Amino acid sequence: MVSPILLIAVPLGLAFITPLLGLARKGAPRYVPAVAMLFNLLVSVSLLPDALRAPIVVRTAGWAPPFSIHLVAGPLGLLLSSLIALIGLLVAVYGMDYIREGATTRYHVLSILILVGATGVVLTGDVFNLFVFFEILCISSYALVAYWGDSASVEAGAKYLIQGAIGSSFVLIGIGLLYGAFGALSMADIAANVSSVSSFRLFVSLAFLITGFGVEAAVFPLNAWLPDAHSSAPSSISAILSGIAIKAGIYAVARVVYTIYGAQSILPFVALLSVATLLIGEMCAFSQNDIKRLLAYSSIGQMGLIVFGLAMASATGVSAALFVVISHALAKALLFLASGYMILRTGSREVSSLNGMGTRMPLTSLCFTVGAFSLVGLPPFVGFASKFMIVRAALETADTFFVVLLAIALIGTVIEGAYFLRIVQGLYFKPAPQQAREETRKEPPLSALVPVGVLAALIVAVGLYPGLVERALGAAANDLLDRDSYVQNVMGD
Amino acid sequence: MRRLISLSLLLIVALGISLCFSGAYFGAEGANRAGKLAQDRVNFGQRYNSRGLEENGAGNIVASVVVNYRGFDTLGEVTVLFIAAVGLAVVLSTRREKPARVRAEPASLVVFTGCRFLFPLILLLGSYIFIHGHLTPGGGFQGGAVVASGFLLVYLGCRGKGLRSAGFTVTESLSGLAFVVLALVGLAVGGSLLLNFLPKGSALTLFSGGVIPIIYVAIGLKVGSELGSIIANLSGEAP
Numbered sequence: 001m002v003s004p005i006l007l008i009a010v011p012l013g014l015a016f017i018t019p020l021l022g023l024a025r026k027g028a029p030r031y032v033p034a035v036a037m038l039f040n041l042l043v044s045v046s047l048l049p050d051a052l053r054a055p056i057v058v059r060t061a062g063w064a065p066p067f068s069i070h071l072v073a074g075p076l077g078l079l080l081s082s083l084i085a086l087i088g089l090l091v092a093v094y095g096m097d098y099i100r101e102g103a104t105t106r107y108h109v110l111s112i113l114i115l116v117g118a119t120g121v122v123l124t125g126d127v128f129n130l131f132v133f134f135e136i137l138c139i140s141s142y143a144l145v146a147y148w149g150d151s152a153s154v155e156a157g158a159k160y161l162i163q164g165a166i167g168s169s170f171v172l173i174g175i176g177l178l179y180g181a182f183g184a185l186s187m188a189d190i191a192a193n194v195s196s197v198s199s200f201r202l203f204v205s206l207a208f209l210i211t212g213f214g215v216e217a218a219v220f221p222l223n224a225w226l227p228d229a230h231s232s233a234p235s236s237i238s239a240i241l242s243g244i245a246i247k248a249g250i251y252a253v254a255r256v257v258y259t260i261y262g263a264q265s266i267l268p269f270v271a272l273l274s275v276a277t278l279l280i281g282e283m284c285a286f287s288q289n290d291i292k293r294l295l296a297y298s299s300i301g302q303m304g305l306i307v308f309g310l311a312m313a314s315a316t317g318v319s320a321a322l323f324v325v326i327s328h329a330l331a332k333a334l335l336f337l338a339s340g341y342m343i344l345r346t347g348s349r350e351v352s353s354l355n356g357m358g359t360r361m362p363l364t365s366l367c368f369t370v371g372a373f374s375l376v377g378l379p380p381f382v383g384f385a386s387k388f389m390i391v392r393a394a395l396e397t398a399d400t401f402f403v404v405l406l407a408i409a410l411i412g413t414v415i416e417g418a419y420f421l422r423i424v425q426g427l428y429f430k431p432a433p434q435q436a437r438e439e440t441r442k443e444p445p446l447s448a449l450v451p452v453g454v455l456a457a458l459i460v461a462v463g464l465y466p467g468l469v470e471r472a473l474g475a476a477a478n479d480l481l482d483r484d485s486y487v488q489n490v491m492g493d
Numbered sequence: 494m495r496r497l498i499s500l501s502l503l504l505i506v507a508l509g510i511s512l513c514f515s516g517a518y519f520g521a522e523g524a525n526r527a528g529k530l531a532q533d534r535v536n537f538g539q540r541y542n543s544r545g546l547e548e549n550g551a552g553n554i555v556a557s558v559v560v561n562y563r564g565f566d567t568l569g570e571v572t573v574l575f576i577a578a579v580g581l582a583v584v585l586s587t588r589r590e591k592p593a594r595v596r597a598e599p600a601s602l603v604v605f606t607g608c609r610f611l612f613p614l615i616l617l618l619g620s621y622i623f624i625h626g627h628l629t630p631g632g633g634f635q636g637g638a639v640v641a642s643g644f645l646l647v648y649l650g651c652r653g654k655g656l657r658s659a660g661f662t663v664t665e666s667l668s669g670l671a672f673v674v675l676a677l678v679g680l681a682v683g684g685s686l687l688l689n690f691l692p693k694g695s696a697l698t699l700f701s702g703g704v705i706p707i708i709y710v711a712i713g714l715k716v717g718s719e720l721g722s723i724i725a726n727l728s729g730e731a732p
Contacts, residue, residue, distance in 0.1 A: 005686045009673055012572060016669030019579075019662045060565045062685040067540065069565040102587040106579050113576055120569070132569035139573060143580025149587030157584070183537060221502055269508065276505075 001050065002043055004073035005058050007081055008120050011036035015112040022105035029108040030099070033092035036112050040085035040119065044078055051078045052475050055489045057125070065125070065490050066189045072125035072490060075475035076322075080122040080251060083326060087243045087333050088115040090451035094337050095236040097447045098344075102147060107234075114140040114240060118248045125490055127178060127260070128185045130252060131171055138164045138216060141245055145233045156228035163225040167215030174208030178260075181205065188490035191260050191483055206263060209256050217249030218303050220277035227284070230296035231349075235340025238292060242299040243333040247325050250303065254310050258480050264313055268401065271311035275405045275412075278304025282415040290349045291339050294419065295332065298375065301412055302328045308409055309390050316396050318477035319470075320389035326462070326469060327374060327386040334371035334455035338364050341444035347437065351423060356432025360440045363449060365427045367456040372420040374459045377413055382463040387413065550693025551627035551702035559632060560705045560712075564687040568672060571715055575669065578719040582726050600650045608650030615643035623713025627702040633709040637716025644721040648728045661722035668714040675704055675711070 014036045021028040050056060055074030059065060073081075092111065099107050117137030124130050142164060146157030175185075181197045182190045194202065215222045226246075230238050257263050257270075281300030288294035302324065309321025339354075341364060346353040358365045374381035377388075394406035432440070443449060462468055479486070541554055541562065549557040559567050600608075622629075623636025644656060679688030694701035 003680060003684075003686070005680065009677055009680075009686060012568070013670055013673035013677070015572075016575070016666055016673060018666075020666040023659065023662060058686075060686045061561045061679075062683055062688045063562065067537070068562045103583050106583045106586075109579055110576065110583065113572065116572075128563075129566055129569070132566050132573070135573050136569060136576060139576045139580060143576070143583050146584050147587060149584070154584065221505070272508070273505070 002047070003058055004043070004047055004056055004078070004081075004123060005060070005071055007040050007043055007085075007123065008071075008116055010039055011112050011116045011119075015109050015116065018109045018112070019105055029105040030096045033095065033108050033112050033115075034089060037085050037089035037092050037115065040115075041082065041089055044082040044085050047073060048075075048078045048082060048472065051075050052472065055479065055486075057490055066184060066186045069124070069126045069129050070186065070490065071123045072188075072486070073123055074479040074486075074489075075472060076251075076477075076479040077123045079322070079469075079472050079476045080247070080325075081119050083247075083329055084115055084118050084122070084244050087240065087329055090454060091236050091239050091243075091333065091337070094239075094340075094448050094451045095234075097445050098236055098340060099234060102149065107144070107147060110140040110144050111237070111240070114144065114237075114245065118244050121248045122251055125187050126185050127175055127187050127190065127256075130187075130255075131168075131175055134171065134213075134216070134248070134252065135168060137245060137248055138168060141229075141233075141237070141241060144237045145229045145241075147234050147237065148232070152228075153232035156225075156232035160225040160229040163215055163222075167212045167222070170208045170212030170215075172212075174205045174212060177201070177205035177208065186490065187255070187260050188487045191262070192487045192491065194261060202261060202263075206256070206261055206266070210253055210266075213249050213252040213256065215249070216246065217253055217307075218246050218277075218300055219253075219273055219307060220280055220300075220304070223277070223281075223300055223303075226300060227293050227296045230299065231290060231292035235292070235336050235343065238295070238340075239333040239336035242296065242336060243329040246299065246303060247306075247329065250306055250310070250325070253307075254480060258313075259483055259486055262483050267311045267313050271308060271402065271405055274304045274307035274311055275408050276304070277301070277307065278409055278412045282412040286415050286419045288419075289351050291343065291351050291354065291423070292336070292349055294351065294423075295335050295339070298416065298419075299328070299332055301416060302332070302375070304412070305387070305390060305409060308405065309393060312393055312397055312402060313481070314393060314397060315474065315477050315481060316389070316393035318480055319473040320386065320393045322473050322476055323386040323389050323466075323469070327382040327459070330455055330459050330462075331371045331374040331381075331383060334367060334452060334459065335375070337448065337455070338368040338371065338452050341448055342368075344444075345437065345440045345442065351426065353433060354423065355426045355430040356436070357440070358428035360432060360436075361443050363443055364452065367452045369424050369427065370456040370459055372424055374463065376417045376420050380460065380463045382459050382466075385463055385466040546696055549689055549702060549705060550696055551705045552697040553627050553629060553632075555630070556627040556632055556702070556705055556709065560627075560708050561687065561689055564676070564708070567712070568676065568687075571669065571672065571712060574716060574719050575665065578665075578723050578726075581723055585726050604650045608646050612643050612647060615646065616640055619643065619713070619717060623709050624706065625699070626709040626713070627705045628697060628699070633712025634716050636709075636713040637718075638720060640713070640717030641720030641724065644717075644724050648724055656721065656725035656728065658722050658725045661718040661725060664714055664718035665722065668711045668718065671711040672708055672715070675708055679704070 014032050018029045018032045052075050055072055058071040061068045117133050120133030142157055142161045146154045181201050218226045230241050278301050281297050285294050285297035306321045306324045309317050343349050374383035377383045394402045545554040545557040549561050551557045619636045619640035622631040623633050626632030676687045679690050680686045682690045689703040691703035693703050
């Protein structure tokens with residue numbers, strides 16, 4: 001059996017060597033991210049069956065867990081790392097031809113590292129190590145947001161940098177307080193002793209950690225950076241940021257709240273925040289005319305839905321939230337990748353400039369429509385299955401509070417339907433603008449069509465057979481909720 | 494409007510805090526086990542102090558912690574610095590509006606000669622610090638920073654001598670790769686990343702500590718070349 005730590009070490013080594021490859025052969029670096037992610041996808045998927053039986057605890061430097069850093073490759077970690085590798089691979093293939101200008105070698109280095117950071121976040125079992133990988137994820141995304149170098153993207157990058165740095169400082173303070181209270185950094189070690197510290201001290205450190213990770217997770221009111229950052233970045237990076245990076249933030253919040261603190265009492269508050277996030281995201285998306293900003297705001301809305309599912313603290317609720325994580329990652333990556341070439345061909349990010357694209361770029365438009373319908377939650381796409389599971393979970397709690405919040409969340413879905421259907425109507429039933437360029441009749445190259453097509457196929461396939469992921473989802477939800485066995489798995493041997 | 498928003502935000506935070514305390518879930522058993530914690534905290538430090546030399550052979554226990562016990566964090570931190578250098582280069586090289594080049598005044602003869610004299614000595618001091626990282630205070634990061642200060646001096650004093658960023662790129666890549674490969678050899682030999690697989694040598698001599706000094710040299714070179722490439726990029730000399 002291969003060690004899960006290779007999921008981090010091998011792409012990291014490849015990222016280090018990429019600048020050297022770039023000096024030797026100018027075209028070589030663009031293939032490296034795809035190689036790294038293909039490796040990660042194969043390893044993650046091959047380890048998943050083992051992890052479903054029992055989490056794989058990996059020690060570093062040869063010492064048993066509390067005395068050195070360890071990874072915990074459980075069902076949740078490997079499910080997410082497979083998702084990261086899958087989206088990363090497709091985006092890497094897309095980026096081969098899409099990224100032609102600027103410092104391309106450095107783009108490819110950073111695009112590997114952003115994925116290494118996300119993989120490290122979901123696999124680590126040590127709270128300071130979590131911070132280190134979180135920084136790798138965040139700092140590479142700050143630079144990539146500013147990649148195009150025009151004043152809008154530099155401004156968005158700076159805004160993201162400032163808010164992200166404040167968030168990271170909060171995380172660091174929270175970890176400092178935790179270390180002060182427990183003298184330990186292993187999550188399992190802290191979780192085992194959590195009841196031995198006064199609730200005030202716990203609350204202060206938890207508040208710092210949730211606020212800090214909440215910035216990256218784009219939970220209201222910490223999400224002011226997101227619309228600018230996600231819309232100014234190259235479309236391939238927008239797909240990673242929306243599809244993966246914010247999920248890493250959510251994962252960190254969930255891991256801290258559930259595993260380390262077992263803090264069920266703050267969940268009603270989190271549920272309120274999540275519904276506020278959802279409504280605000282969807283309403284802002286509704287009023288956008290810029291397609292990428294619209295998609296970015298819609299990501300905020302979907303984050304709200306994910307946090308809502310997590311806040312239910314039931315096995316079905318958490319599974320449903322993880323299912324939305326998957327469905328949103330697939331759909332939003334698809335939408336950003338498809339719209340990337342549409343924007344490139346039309347030269348405009350206005351929603352109205354997409355009018356008539358259904359006949360000009362039929363394949364891209366068809367895939368875009370699949371993604372949009374899935375996000376709205378229309379059957380038979382995966383978005384329907386995941387949203388349905390959220391509804392089922394909320395009704396299963398039989399708690400008036402959650403049922404009322406669910407009703408509000410469903411209003412958000414109606415708004416979502418309104419703006420996505422408006423775009424799809426424009427694609428197929430409105431004439432193209434008079435001055436439409438001739439090149440809008442050209443489909444994107446194969447390196448872009450294949451990832452977009454694969455994502456659309458996955459959305460349909462998982463939508464038709466939710467059973468493909470159901471078992472892994474259940475085990476992953478259990479991984480998050482069952483603190484005792486988490487502690488036992490890590491500290492036991 | 495703005496006041497309304499800030500008031501509602503305050504309300505949300507207040508609501509959150511009150512909800513958290515009303516639950517009073519935290520620390521259900523109170524502080525009656527606080528004694529155990531103090532013991533735990535001593536345990537980590539004590540264990541590293543009492544067994545670090547025997548387990549890793551490095552006289553400087555901090556080096557054992559940085560490179561071995563928490564070496565995986567160090568690998569991540571080196572990566573963070575790498576990202577900062579690469580990210581800075583991305584932002585500088587793609588910036589559309591280039592600032593107007595200001596012709597730099599050449600430094601005076603005293604400064605110029607002083608720089609040429611000091612530069613090799615600074616490199617020597619930096620290398621000494623990272624090569625002896627496992628024996629004396631200091632190590633890869635500190636030594637690398639000293640090396641980079643030498644390049645900063647070149648930038649300040651010898652304007653004519655442009656810093657070549659290709660050299661930095663090669664050093665940076667190779668030293669980063671060396672760190673990862675050494676870590677992976679540990680995985681291949683003993684089944685654990687960053688395992689200290691080399692003989693520990695006799696304590697407090699230069700050839701002791703197993704892989705720790707080798708990794709520290711790699712870190713020192715990497716940090717030095719990363720900071721150097723940041724200086725080269727900022728000075729505008731880099732292509």
